[in-house]
Amino acid sequence: MSATPSQGSIPVLRATGLEKRFGAVVAATEVCLEVIAGERVSLIGSNGAGKTTFVNMITGYIKPDAGSILLDDRDITGLEPRTINRMGVARSFQIPQLYAELSVLDNMLVATACQDRHPSFWRQARSADAVERALALLARFNLLEHAEQRVAGVPGGIRKLLDIAMALTVQPRLLLLDEPTSGVSVEEKFPMMDIVMHALEQEVMTVLFVEHDMDIVERYADRVVAFYSGRIIANDTPQIALAAPDVRRYVTGTLH
């Protein structure tokens, strides 16, 4: 897990000169970032620093005012979220976006059905094949025992994991996790991230995750990208980035 940026390899993601303003608020300015295959990159920054705006621009939820986003050298700037998803970018959400009325298994089957370019009108959604694949993915996230429970009734941590498991059905090249441990109790954070990172290890996948907990960042990230008022103020290994004065002043609050 020690992939570091190196010359010569084509980056999975290359964002150049991204700009985004909401009225007077600068959500992103001069944002440039390259991520190579297999990297685990953590996006940190205080609230409103532009982390989620960055994730939303990559996944197509908001269109940047300027700049370009390349995925494997293909331009995905300003495309629809579903188009970008089909090209191999998946995301999870800070507040899990699930189907509360359906069971955990059916949530996975929705994800499977949505992946299909031409979903069938007559085959069964609960086909043996689709169920098997869904259960296999649930097993990777330790969610098998919850498969038949309604999502409205399962605890928050389970929902967080399901949210990520659903994102994986597309077998993405690039996975963006928006605060995977937010809303999870302190003692559950590490076990949960262990489950997530272990589940992700089985595929060559590039992961960007937004995180507020620096212990998590230090333990799981290969690289840290720190945001402050729409700008990237640090982009380096966790040891170096977290020790930078700007990061300590504006992000971690350990330098006054």
Added chain:
Amino acid sequence: MRSLINDPPIKTPPPGVQRKLITGVALIALLIAVGPFLPKWLTFLITMAASHGLVSLGIIFLMRGGVVSFGQGLVFAIGGYVAALAFVKLGFTDAIGLTFIGGLGAALVALPFAPLIARYRGIFFAMLTLALSMVVYGILVKTDVLGGSDGFNMGRPTLFGQQLADILSGYVLYPLTVVISGAVALAARVYFDSPRGLISLAVRDNELRVEYLGASVRQTMAINFVLAAFVGGIGGALTVLSLGHVNPDFSYWTTSGEFVFVAILGGYHSVLAVFVASTVLEIVRSFSGLYFPDTWQLVLGVFLLTVIRFLPHGIGSLWSNRELFKRKGGEK
């Protein structure tokens, strides 16, 4: 609030689609078998319940995606008028052919509006569909060629090239309506349990995630709208075949209201429930019309209130996914 966290996983999964289909086919066969022994008023009542039920089934297509159409009388009327016109003007008389012409006609009328309608939700969707149906009502009333507000009559259809004697026609149109409605109902069940059907349910719950999972919400809504029109058009055509008459009231808002009434009564979880609800409506209409003609809507209102209070998910919740509804009840 009851804790739901420690509930054991549901032991028995909902019955598979095969079991539902076999039940459906058995029910259709039973209805046809008892047909000859039923009094004529009852076979006519069931014919109307089945053909009207198709229009409400169309609303279920939309309800599963989270919207309700208050203008489904539109496709009911289009289906009826197209079938009757094909009969009167083109001399095409085959009952099965007319039924599908009606369905296709309604789907074709719905098609150009589908991309527009698919953008709207909630009350806007309901009002837009209502507006469309009332525009068509207005046009039909003012079109003298189509009989204006009186509509026009059509003769007896033929079946497989055979003329149906007046005395026989009721007994032929009854099983025909049951078979076609039944086949459409079974197809609807298959569709609801398909990946596309599941995506519809997902749209109902969380549109944003559907897009982020790679599917198109608008496409889903547009397809449901056209399918609902096709199914409703078939219902309209079947109704006209049995009535022998079509008029603009088919597209009037109170007619649409009855279809919504049946859809809510049945609930969107069970296809069979829609037809049960449709039969209930026809029975209440017949009997109340007989005994207290001026206040029969009152009976319907009380009935609907009772169902909404005690079976908020419709009659269908009596037999489909019982476990699920119980849990939900405990939660709210």
